[in-house]
Amino acid sequence: MGIIKTQSIYNTIIIYIGIGLGFISTIYLYPNVLTPDEYGLTRLLLSVALLFTQFAHMGMNNISIKFFPYFEDKQNQHNGFFFLTLVVPFLGFLLFLGVFFLFSDLILDYYSDKSELFVEYFPFLIPLVLGILYFDVINSYVRARYASVPGSIIGEVVLKTVTILLLILFLFKWLSFYEFMVAFVCSYILKPVLLIVYLYRKGELFLKPKFNFIDTTLFKRMGNYGLFSILGGMANLIVNNIDIIMLGSLSGLANTGIYAIAFYVGSVIEVPKKAIGKIVPTVIAKNLADKDYAEVANIYKSSSINQVIPGALIFIGIWANLENLLAILPAEYSGAGIVILIIGAAKLINMGVGVNGVIILNSEHYRFDLISTIFLVIISILTNYLLIPIYGIAGAALATALSILIYNIIKGVFLWVKFKMQPFTPKILTVVLLSGAVLYASLMVDRIGSVYVDIFIRSFTIAVIYSTGIILFNVSDEVNKIWADIKKKIL
Numbered sequence: 001m002g003i004i005k006t007q008s009i010y011n012t013i014i015i016y017i018g019i020g021l022g023f024i025s026t027i028y029l030y031p032n033v034l035t036p037d038e039y040g041l042t043r044l045l046l047s048v049a050l051l052f053t054q055f056a057h058m059g060m061n062n063i064s065i066k067f068f069p070y071f072e073d074k075q076n077q078h079n080g081f082f083f084l085t086l087v088v089p090f091l092g093f094l095l096f097l098g099v100f101f102l103f104s105d106l107i108l109d110y111y112s113d114k115s116e117l118f119v120e121y122f123p124f125l126i127p128l129v130l131g132i133l134y135f136d137v138i139n140s141y142v143r144a145r146y147a148s149v150p151g152s153i154i155g156e157v158v159l160k161t162v163t164i165l166l167l168i169l170f171l172f173k174w175l176s177f178y179e180f181m182v183a184f185v186c187s188y189i190l191k192p193v194l195l196i197v198y199l200y201r202k203g204e205l206f207l208k209p210k211f212n213f214i215d216t217t218l219f220k221r222m223g224n225y226g227l228f229s230i231l232g233g234m235a236n237l238i239v240n241n242i243d244i245i246m247l248g249s250l251s252g253l254a255n256t257g258i259y260a261i262a263f264y265v266g267s268v269i270e271v272p273k274k275a276i277g278k279i280v281p282t283v284i285a286k287n288l289a290d291k292d293y294a295e296v297a298n299i300y301k302s303s304s305i306n307q308v309i310p311g312a313l314i315f316i317g318i319w320a321n322l323e324n325l326l327a328i329l330p331a332e333y334s335g336a337g338i339v340i341l342i343i344g345a346a347k348l349i350n351m352g353v354g355v356n357g358v359i360i361l362n363s364e365h366y367r368f369d370l371i372s373t374i375f376l377v378i379i380s381i382l383t384n385y386l387l388i389p390i391y392g393i394a395g396a397a398l399a400t401a402l403s404i405l406i407y408n409i410i411k412g413v414f415l416w417v418k419f420k421m422q423p424f425t426p427k428i429l430t431v432v433l434l435s436g437a438v439l440y441a442s443l444m445v446d447r448i449g450s451v452y453v454d455i456f457i458r459s460f461t462i463a464v465i466y467s468t469g470i471i472l473f474n475v476s477d478e479v480n481k482i483w484a485d486i487k488k489k490i491l
Helices: 002-033 036-056 060-071 074-111 116-120 122-144 149-171 177-201 216-250 253-277 280-289 293-320 322-328 331-352 356-361 366-391 393-419 427-443 451-472 477-490
Strands: none
Touching: 002 036, 002 149, 002 253, 002 322, 036 074, 036 116, 036 122, 036 177, 036 216, 036 253, 060 074, 060 122, 060 216, 074 116, 074 122, 074 216, 116 122, 122 149, 122 177, 149 177, 216 253, 216 366, 216 393, 253 293, 253 331, 253 393, 280 293, 280 356, 293 322, 293 331, 293 356, 293 393, 293 427, 293 451, 293 477, 322 331, 322 451, 331 393, 356 366, 356 393, 366 393, 427 451, 451 477
16 A cells, blocks of 8 residues: 555645646636637547547557566566567557548548538547557556656646647747647657656666567467457547547537536546556556455555545535636636536546446456446447437536446446445545535635635635544544644644
C-alpha cells in the first residue's frame, strides 16, 4: 500500500494543478475564444481518435501492466520488452490506416449533415491517433516500472499549458483557426516524445529485441490477454465517448461543445480516482500474480472510501457553486447545469465502487470484462439514440449515467460471486450523511458579494466543515494518518 499512497499523493497534486490549468482553458478560454462549433470539433476529434487508438494499441497498453513483471530485468534490458511496446502498436497503426481509408466515406456521410467542420478536419485524425497511441503504450511501460508520475506531469501539466498558450495565440489573432488545429494535434504528438526523452535520461531506452525470451506459452497468454483487452477496452471507450460521438451527428457540433464543457466540470469529481488508477493496476496485477487475494480485497475497500471522500467534497463544491459557474460561462452555455449534476453524480457512483474493473481485468477472469462491457455498449447506444433526440444534451448525460450505474452493478456482483469481495464499509454511510448535511446547508446560504468572492468563501467554508467532519468521525485511516503527519510538521 505504501507505493500506492505515495504516488497517489504525487499524482493527486499534479492532477489538481492540471485541474487549475484545465479550469483556465475549459471555463475561461475555450468558451470565449472558440465558437461552440469549433470547441465541439476538438472534442469530437479526440473522442473518435480515442476509439481508433484502442484497437491500434493491439492490447499492448494492458499487456505492459500485466506481463512486464515476467520480463523485468534491467541488466538484460528487460528482455526486449520496450521493443515490443513500440513495434506491436505500429502494426496496429497500419491497421488503423486501412480502416480509416476504407470507411472514411461512410464516417463522413454520418457527420456531413450537422457537423461540416468535422468533415473538413477529418484527416487530422491520423496524426492525432499516432500521438495518443504512442503516449498510451509508452506511458503504460513507464507505469509498469512503478513510475506513474512522469505521464501525469506530461498529460496534466505540459499538455494543458501548451493548450492555454495556443488559445491565447489564437485569441490575439497570431494563429488562424487552421494553424491552431495543426498545433493542437502536434501537442498530442509531443507527449510520447517527452516520455522517450524521460526513458533516455533514466538510461532505460532499451530498443534491442530479444525474441528468444518469449516461449510459446507466454506468447499465447499475451496474445489472448491482448485480444480480450482490445475488445474490452474498445467497448469501454465506446461507452465513455458515445455521447460525444452521437451528439455530433444527432445534435450538431455546437451542442457537442456545450455538452463537453459540462461533462468536463462533472468529471472533475473523478480526479482522485485517476490519481489512484495510475499506480494501482500495477500493484494489483502483482498481487493477483502472487495470489495475495487478501491484499487485493484490502485495496478494493480502501480505494472505495478514499475515492469517495475527496469525490464527494468536489461534488458538493460544484453543486453549491453551480449558479456562480454558469454566471462565468457565456450565455449559450446556460443549459449545462443539469448535465453537470447528472454527470457528477454518475462519476461519484463510479468512484464509490472502487477499482472493480482493474481487479477483473488483471485476474484470470479478464474475459468477463469484455462480456459485461459489450452488454453495456448495447445499452449505451440505445439509450443515447432514444434520449438525445428527446432531451438533447441532458439525454446524453442521462444515458451516460445509466450506463455507468448498470456497468458497476454487473462488475460488483461478479467480484462478490467469484472472490467474495465487495468495496463497501459502514463508513461510506457516514460520508453520505455528512455530505448531504454540508450540501443542504450550503444551498441555504444566498450569494455573498461578487461571483468570485462567493466562490472563494463558499468553497473554503465547505472544505473546512467537511474535512473536519471526515477527520473527527475517523472515516479513513489513510486520511487521518496524512492529517497526523501534517500536524507534526506544522507543530
